[in-house]
Amino acid sequence: MLEARTEERSEIEEIARRMRRDIVTSTTAAGSGHPSTSLSMVEVVTRIYFGGVLRYDPADPHNPDRDRFILSKGHGAPGLYAVLAEAGYFPVDDLKTLRKLGSPLEGHPNMARLPGVEASTGSLGQGLSIGVGHALAARLDGRDLRVYVMTGDGELEEGQVWEAVMYAGNQGLDNLTLIVDHNKYQQTAAVDEVLPLDPLDAKFKGFQWEATTIDGHSIDEVAEAFDWARGVSGAPQVIVANTVKGKGVSLMEETPSGWHGKALPPEEAEKALQEIGA
Amino acid sequence: MSLGLSRIDLPDGAPPREAFGEALAEAGSDERIVAVDGDVNNSTFTSKFAEKYPDRFFNVGIAESNLVGIASGFAASGKIPVAASFSVFLLGNAFDQIRMSVAFPNRNVKLVGTHAGISIGEDGPSQMAVEDIALACALPGFTVIVPADAASASAATRAMLEREGPSFLRLGRSKVPVVYEDGADFQLGKANRLRDGDDITIIANGIMVAMALDAAEGLAAEGVEARVLDMHTVKPIDAAAIEQAANETRAIVVAEEHLAWGGLGATVSMVVAERRPTKMAFVNIGDTYATSGKAEEILAQYGLTPDAIIDAGHRVLKD
Numbered sequence: 001m002l003e004a005r006t007e008e009r010s011e012i013e014e015i016a017r018r019m020r021r022d023i024v025t026s027t028t029a030a031g032s033g034h035p036s037t038s039l040s041m042v043e044v045v046t047r048i049y050f051g052g053v054l055r056y057d058p059a060d061p062h063n064p065d066r067d068r069f070i071l072s073k074g075h076g077a078p079g080l081y082a083v084l085a086e087a088g089y090f091p092v093d094d095l096k097t098l099r100k101l102g103s104p105l106e107g108h109p110n111m112a113r114l115p116g117v118e119a120s121t122g123s124l125g126q127g128l129s130i131g132v133g134h135a136l137a138a139r140l141d142g143r144d145l146r147v148y149v150m151t152g153d154g155e156l157e158e159g160q161v162w163e164a165v166m167y168a169g170n171q172g173l174d175n176l177t178l179i180v181d182h183n184k185y186q187q188t189a190a191v192d193e194v195l196p197l198d199p200l201d202a203k204f205k206g207f208q209w210e211a212t213t214i215d216g217h218s219i220d221e222v223a224e225a226f227d228w229a230r231g232v233s234g235a236p237q238v239i240v241a242n243t244v245k246g247k248g249v250s251l252m253e254e255t256p257s258g259w260h261g262k263a264l265p266p267e268e269a270e271k272a273l274q275e276i277g278a
Numbered sequence: 279m280s281l282g283l284s285r286i287d288l289p290d291g292a293p294p295r296e297a298f299g300e301a302l303a304e305a306g307s308d309e310r311i312v313a314v315d316g317d318v319n320n321s322t323f324t325s326k327f328a329e330k331y332p333d334r335f336f337n338v339g340i341a342e343s344n345l346v347g348i349a350s351g352f353a354a355s356g357k358i359p360v361a362a363s364f365s366v367f368l369l370g371n372a373f374d375q376i377r378m379s380v381a382f383p384n385r386n387v388k389l390v391g392t393h394a395g396i397s398i399g400e401d402g403p404s405q406m407a408v409e410d411i412a413l414a415c416a417l418p419g420f421t422v423i424v425p426a427d428a429a430s431a432s433a434a435t436r437a438m439l440e441r442e443g444p445s446f447l448r449l450g451r452s453k454v455p456v457v458y459e460d461g462a463d464f465q466l467g468k469a470n471r472l473r474d475g476d477d478i479t480i481i482a483n484g485i486m487v488a489m490a491l492d493a494a495e496g497l498a499a500e501g502v503e504a505r506v507l508d509m510h511t512v513k514p515i516d517a518a519a520i521e522q523a524a525n526e527t528r529a530i531v532v533a534e535e536h537l538a539w540g541g542l543g544a545t546v547s548m549v550v551a552e553r554r555p556t557k558m559a560f561v562n563i564g565d566t567y568a569t570s571g572k573a574e575e576i577l578a579q580y581g582l583t584p585d586a587i588i589d590a591g592h593r594v595l596k597d
Contacts, residue, residue, distance in 0.1 A: 064356060111383050118354070120383040123374055129344045130379060133351015133359075136336065140312070140357075160375070163344035 002066055005087075006052035012219055015086055016046045020248045021278035022082040022095050027263040030099035033107065036246035036259040038079030040183035040216070041150065044241050045069075045083045047222040048148060055145070058088040061115040067145050068134050070119045072127020073152035073181065074108040075261070080117070081105050089116035125158025127151060128178060132168050135176040135236075146230070150179045154186030157195050162207075168236045169208030176236040177229045178209075181216065183245035185256040204238045216241025248276050291456040294431035295392040295449040299323025301435035302360060306331045311439065312352055314338060316345050316363035321451075322392045324362045342372040346387070350379035353386045358439060365391025365407035365448055373413055380444050381417040388438055389414070389446045395535035396563060396580055397485055398451045399573035407448075408563055412540025414446035415513045421445040421466060422513040424534075424542075426487035427457040430510060433464035441466060448484070450535070452573055455488035457508070467511045469519040475503035478591050479523035479530045481546055483509050486533040486561070486582065493533075493587035502591065512542050517549045524554035529594040533561040533587050559590035 007015065019042050027033035048054045054067045071080045078098060085092040090104075097103035104113035108122030119130045131149040138145045151161060168176055180200070184191055191197060201211035210232045214221040222241070229237040245259075246252025249272040252259045264272055303326040305311060311327075312334045319325040319337060328335035338345045342363055349359035361368070368391045369376070380387045394407040414422045421441060425431040431449060438445045463470060472487070473494050482490040487508045494504035505527055507519055523530060530550060532543040543560040550556050563580050570576075577583060 119350075120378060123378045125343075126347050126375055126379050129347020129375070130351040130354065132344070133348040133353075134355050135351075136348065137312075137352050137355035137357050140333065141355075160341075160343040160347065163339075163341035164347065167338050167341065167344055167348075 002055045002057050002063055004052045004055045005050050007050045009219065012046055012050055015050055016042050016219070017276055017278040019046060019079065019082040019086065020276045021273060022085065022092065023078045024249065024264060024269050024272050024276065026081070026095040026098040027078050028266060028269040029096055031263055032261070033078050033099060033263050034075040034261055035078060035263060036252045036256065037073065037152065037183065038076045038082070039247045039249060039252065040243040040245050041076055041079050041181045042247065043217050043219050043222055044150065044179055044181065045079060047219060047226060049083050049087050051219070051223050051226070053226045054148065056087070058116065061089065065143055065145055068118045068131065068147045070127045070131050070147070070149045071109060072121055072149055073124065073155050074121030077107065077109050080109055084116040087116070124152070124155040125160040128161055128164040128168070131176055132164050132173065135168070135173045136171070138175055139173070145175065147176045148179065149176070150181055152186070153180055153182045153184065153191050153197060154194065156180065156197060165204065165207045165209065172208070172234045173236045174233050178236065178238045180238060180240045181243055182240050183243045185245045185260070187260045189257060200240055201238070208235055210235045210237045211240065213240040213242065216243035217247055250275060291453055292428040293451065293453050294425055294428050295451070296323050297428035297432040298390060298435045298447065298449055299326035301432040303327045303330050305436060305439050306334070308358070310356065310358045311360065312336065312357045313360045313362065314345050314349050314352070316340055316342050316367065318363055321364070322362040322390065324360065342367050343375045346372040346375035347379050349387045350383070350385045358386060358388065360388045360390055362390040362392065364405065365394035365410045366405055369407060369410040369413045369446070377417060381419060384419050385444060386442055387444050389444070390449065391446065392449045393451045394448045395450050395484065396568040396576050396582070397535060397573045399576055400570050402570035403567040406568060408537045408567070409540070410448060411512055411536050411542065415540060415545060417444070419444055420513060421511065422448070423466070423511050424448045424483040425510050426484060426508050427454050429456070429458040430462035430464055433462040434510065437464060437466045450485055454485050457487050457491070464510070467514045467516055469516040470508040470510070471505065471519070472508055473504065473506040475505040476527055477503045478595060479505040479507060479527045480533060480587060480591070481507045481509050481520070481523070481530060481542070482533040483512065483542055484535050486535055489582070489584045490533055490587055492584035493591070496584060496588045497591055502595065504591065509542060509546070512545055515545050515549060517553065520546055520549045521553045524550050524556040529557040529559070529591070531559045531561060531587060531590045531594060535582055536562055538562050538564050557594045559594040561586050561590050
């Protein structure tokens with residue numbers, strides 16, 4: 001049955017801790033991947049799947065009335081897999097198979113192989129357009145469902161994102177919420193050094209979106225933001241989540257440029273797990 | 279020998295894109311069908327669908343990448359999206375979106391590219407899709423269809439909508455000669471044998487089918503009997519018909535309105551090479567972009583004529 005799982009605050013904190021553990025252990029076991037961009041999105045996706053936001057049913061992943069969560073920043077796959085495992089789409093133990101031959105947990109999400117993945121992503125900039133298609137279909141069919149899409153911040157350099165932003169705003173798609181995981185770093189440098197985004201909320205407002213900016217690691221602010229988004233009528237909403245790339249692992253937090261596409265070596269992973277405390 | 283045959287003045291029927299638009303509007307009683315267009319609906323003729331079903335028509339603006347992504351989302355929500363624009367922009371501008379959001383996840387998206395080929399004429403090479411078939415054929419799981427005339431475009435539209443899976447329907451701008459007088463007998467992946475002959479086989483699609491029939495007349499006047507196959511589906515290719523042609527005729531000429539690489543000629547060649555090596559010759563645009571001019575002038579300048587097909591036949595039979 002479709003339901004929005006609503007866990008206690010303490011349990012959400014606990015799930016977030018376990019997700020961080022799983023992101024570190026799965027990428028270290030794989031010897032590659034993007035742990036730091038996965039760590040920055042943990043509180044937001046934990047709230048989405050366990051904080052009364054997303055209505056889903058792992059036993060019925062294609063239910064037409066389900067809400068959709070699309071991870072457009074496909075390199076955050078370890079984070080997506082961690083939350084899907086917590087949600088019950090597959091055993092947590094399978095996270096060990098990340099990036100290995102035969103595993104559906106590919107380097108980037110492949111919807112054809114893993115139930116719960118709503119879009120095959122990994123070429124940046126495409127998820128929001130797909131979300132717009134879902135949102136338009138829901139409106140056409142009179143389905144009371146919501147579509148959530150998460151992009152990175154560097155990903156906003158892709159022109160397709162703004163094609164979708166312009167169209168969604170014009171269509172007044174209030175069943176569509178975009179979360180920008182604003183962790184400030186892209187592959188080679190800070191986003192501000194490559195192509196500064198500020199004022200980001202004003203850009204969205206200019207395209208007829210409603211916008212809010214939050215601390216993306218505060219589970220209370222994240223919860224309030226999703227409540228706010230549900231209350232907006234006649235416009236799509238963007239939640240700019242200010243986050244820290246590598247959040248929870250001090251080595252990555254301190255040198256965010258150095259860990260974009262790298263797994264922690266085993267000895268560093270041990271230290272990280274102690275920090276995370278899970 | 280030039281016989282001065284010139285079906286290249288592209289005379290009679292309705293343009294295939296208009297037939298597509300009419301077939302789409304007719305099929306629109308199926309409420310799963312939605313049309314997404316990049317602000318060229320009065321050129322692609324999705325306008326006919328839009329008039330009947332305005333709620334299920336979406337002009338997303340001049341934004342092909344977003345167009346394809348939206349179509350992918352529609353398909354994932356159970357719709358049958360027809361994503362239409364000029365072929366050069368749809369396949370060219372949005373190729374990565376087609377790859378990632380349609381082909382890779384095997385979405386049931388129907389891409390329709392109009393104004394393909396050099397026969398668009400005056401608008402010039404920036405508007406001429408001449409690589410689109412190669413691009414579409416490169417994508418795993420795609421069905422790629424290039425109909426010869428209005429009747430077959432109409433039949434192809436229905437077949438495409440009925441078949442589950444990603445497809446690309448390629449249509450030109452111009453009116454083209456009627457090939458199928460009484461409607462097309464059309465089955466995806468099955469070539470139509472339009473003329474029998476045991477000396478040589480001409481395999482063609484799109485506007486080159488009518489020219490292949492003219493060329494066959496010309497060859498017959500010389501005593502050369504040509505079989506003509508309308509290979510409207512490039513992928514999946516009708517390998518059996520090609521193998522049979524290779525077995526039963528002495529040579530094969532492939533004619534298409536596309537660059538030399540990656541289109542019908544390349545696809546037929548793979549089958550011939552593997553099943554029954556046979557002498558072949560190719561009539562296509564070669565390895566160059568065209569220029570502006572009247573359609574007939576451009577086709578003549580770049581060697582897409584019945585005479586060029588006859589010459590190719592002479593070459594390949596002489597060796």
